[in-house]
Amino acid sequence: MLRRLMDYLRLLLFVCGVLLGVQVPAFVDQYGKALTAHTQEAKQSLAEFQRDADRFFGGDIDRLIAHYKQNPDAVFNAGGESIEAIYHRYRLLSEALTEFNQSGYGGFDRLVLAPLPEIRQQVWQHFSHSILLDGRAIAFGLLFGLLFAMLCELTLHGCGRCCRGAYRRIRLSAKTSGEERVEKP
Incomplete structure (x- = not known):
């Protein structure tokens, strides 16, 4: 007995x-989806500024940011810093998403070795077991x-x-x- x-x-x-x-592959999958969603959101936030950069600066958003920052008006100057923050966030997310999708281990290694802590924490807090x-x-x-x-x-x-x-x-x-x-x- x-x-x-x-x-x-x-x-x-x-x-x-x-x-x-x-649950581990499910967590990795949800992390990838959250990373994709954040990247798309950052891209949408940057889209209008990218149109201005395309129209006035040959598509170079760095020149648009420099133009905003060189303006003596404090509001325009602060706007340049905001655009720069959005642009850097988009680049960070975009690079992380590219590395996640190109990983030979389906994103497991990216999540373990080089995760974006705020996204990992968000996924952990809202993780739905599946x-x-x-x-x-x-x-x-x-x-x-x-x-x-x-x-x-x-x-x-x-x-x-x-x-x-x-x-x-x-x-x-x-x-x-x-x-x-x-x-x-």
């Missing part, structure tokens, strides 16, 4: 590991399930051995102190 219960526990740990493991049924998610889930089940089982065996050893030491010391009490009278 105990053996069968342990088999079910192993199976339960494996299934839990698989379910946890398939199960992707593509080959990558299934493989990751199975691998994670196997590793999770093995790690839990090894941990339980280690704890069991430690508890058994501690119990034996306590029993041995109690037995030894009991023998000393018997010999004293």
Whole structure:
């Protein structure tokens, strides 16, 4: 009976590991979608200024920003700083999205090695647990399930051995102190 219960526990740990493991590709997918959405939003914010740069500066937005910043009017000057901030944000997001999409590991490495912290945090806060049924998610889930089940089982065996050893030491010391009490009278 105990053996069968342990088999079910192993199976339960494996299934839990698989379910946890398939969340990783889902998180990466949602990160990619959020990165795409932020990039599109930054592009839309920059679109009107890009039209002005196309019309007056041959498409060079850096010259448009410099023109705004050189203007003695403080409002225009501040506008140049705002445009520059939007432009740098768009370039950062665009480069991150390009690297994410060109990654040989489907964006996993970009998310681990060079994520955009504010987007990763946003995805984490609004993460909706889902199960992707593509080959990558299934493989990751199975691998994670196997590793999770093995790690839990090894941990339980280690704890069991430690508890058994501690119990034996306590029993041995109690037995030894009991023998000393018997010999004293």
